[in-house]
Amino acid sequence: MEGLASSTACFDFHSLLYSSYSHNTSSRSKFRTLISIPSFPVDSRIATSIHVRSRTMSHLQSTTLVGSSIGAPSSESVVHELKIKEWEIGALRDELAASQGIRIRRRPPTAPPLDYVGPFEFNLQNEETTPRNILEEIVWNKDVEVTQMKEKHTIDSLKKALESASHPPRDFVGALKASYLRTGFPGLIAEVKKASPSRGVLREDFDPVEVAKAYEKGGAACLSVLTDAKYFQGSFENLEAIRNAGVQCPLLCKEFIVDAWQLYYARTKGADAVLLIAAVLPDLDIKHMIQICKMIGLTALVEVHDETEMDRMLAIDGIQLIGINNRNLETFKVDISNTMRLLEGKRGEKIRKKEIIVVGESGLFTPDDISYVQEAGVKAILVGESIVKQKDPTQGIKQLFGKDISPP
Numbered sequence: 510m511e512g513l514a515s516s517t518a519c520f521d522f523h524s525l526l527y528s529s530y531s532h533n534t535s536s537r538s539k540f541r542t543l544i545s546i547p548s549f550p551v552d553s554r555i556a557t558s559i560h561v562r563s564r565t566m567s568h569l570q571s572t573t574l575v576g577s578s579i580g581a582p583s584s585e586s587v588v589h590e591l592k593i594k595e596w597e598i599g600a601l602r603d604e605l606a607a608s609q610g611i612r613i614r615r616r617p618p619t620a621p622p623l624d625y626v627g628p629f630e631f632n633l634q635n636e637e638t639t640p641r642n643i644l645e646e647i648v649w650n651k652d653v654e655v656t657q658m659k660e661k662h663t664i665d666s667l668k669k670a671l672e673s674a675s676h677p678p679r680d681f682v683g684a685l686k687a688s689y690l691r692t693g694f695p696g697l698i699a700e701v702k703k704a705s706p707s708r709g710v711l712r713e714d715f716d717p718v719e720v721a722k723a724y725e726k727g728g729a730a731c732l733s734v735l736t737d738a739k740y741f742q743g744s745f746e747n748l749e750a751i752r753n754a755g756v757q758c759p760l761l762c763k764e765f766i767v768d769a770w771q772l773y774y775a776r777t778k779g780a781d782a783v784l785l786i787a788a789v790l791p792d793l794d795i796k797h798m799i800q801i802c803k804m805i806g807l808t809a810l811v812e813v814h815d816e817t818e819m820d821r822m823l824a825i826d827g828i829q830l831i832g833i834n835n836r837n838l839e840t841f842k843v844d845i846s847n848t849m850r851l852l853e854g855k856r857g858e859k860i861r862k863k864e865i866i867v868v869g870e871s872g873l874f875t876p877d878d879i880s881y882v883q884e885a886g887v888k889a890i891l892v893g894e895s896i897v898k899q900k901d902p903t904q905g906i907k908q909l910f911g912k913d914i915s916p917p
């Protein structure tokens with residue numbers, strides 16, 4: 510039920526897709542055997558679902574079964590029907606994503622834990638219940654985490670908190686542009702990251718505020734703060750602490766966003782920008798989330814890794830910042846020529862025409878790496894490992910650029 514009441518219903522079709530984030534596995538499994546979806550093309554199936562959903566919602570409003578003379582349904586039958594619709598929508602979501610080249614599947618957040626002892630159907634470890642790669646695993650865990658957090662902090666309480674928030678958002682893009690003009694180098698987004706699944710612990714004695722201040726002193730234009738706890742040992746407390754410590758740089762909340770609720774939450778914790786990963790989010794979600802970001806004053810950094818994702822994002826209006834990740838989040842393979850490849854030819858032209866600022870992300874260690882991505886066309890870079898590992902991160906920035914870029 511909860512799944513059909515989207516927290517951010519700006520536009521009904523978006524809220525329809527959102528509902529799939531929180532539909533529950535028990536209904537999905539239970540009804541899998543009860544209903545069958547005929548195999549017609551995805552689009553018409555979506556249309557059918559929309560139609561059916563609006564019927565379902567009108568049940569709730571009028572308590573009269575549309576197109577039927579049997580009168581008011583029992584509340585049990587309404588719940589039953591809603592659950593079937595939830596299942597349908599969930600099943601469609603992965604298909605829709607796959608049609609856009611997205612390999613990451615979404616798993617219902619209330620799926621049973623792997624050690625679940627219960628009805629036979631949940632117990633099976635199979636292709637459907639095992640993540641195919643680390644990104645999929647992270648996203649599945651994030652879905653569960655967000656569902657729990659949403660119960661503690663309702664969307665209404667977050668909206669209220671934002672209304673009374675004292676600090677206006679800082680200009681993330683403006684800071685990157687100003688830095689580029691001041692230094693002649695791509696604006697640096699310096700990452701406050703204790704650990705990562707690919708590299709393990711990067712900095713043993715990790716004080717996020719100390720690292721943030723050292724980055725600012727070294728000339729970082731913006732900071733990126735990991736908030737994922739399970740895989741990156743980050744936290745929203747770190748983000749808040751940095752915000753409250755008097756650091757002036759705009760802050761990117763580095764999180765795996767799977768639900769618009771997280772945008773509101775990030776903003777209440779002091780974020781000025783968020784990351785939207787194209788490998789995880791279908792186009793409609795990206796569009797919807799960009800609108801919400803604009804509404805609540807967040808800058809969206811949209812991350813792509815390959816040509817398909819870049820082309821998808823270039824077809825969406827209103828994107829100001831695109832990050833090209835040189836690390837494949839499914840395999841961890843890093844290759845900085847990725848940035849060059851995605852900026853060549855027609856794509857590069859389109860990006861310039863749209864005045865999109867490109868951020869080169871991951872695997873940048875030396876002044877040569879910086880010149881390489883700068884020549885490829887990036888105006889900003891996102892760097893973690895090479896600077897967070899240095900005893901003094903201020904010095905780390907100097908070594909990265911081969912020059913002191915600290916502000917006067």
Ligand SMILES: O=P(O)(O)OC[C@@H](O)[C@@H](O)c1c[nH]c2ccccc12
Pocket residue numbers: 700702763764812834870871872873891892893894895
């Ligand atoms: O530590 P590096 O190789 O400099 O990378 C930083 C940043 O690009 C990387 O942490 C990153 C890019 N996109 C992400 C998405 C989620 C988590 C982390 C990331």
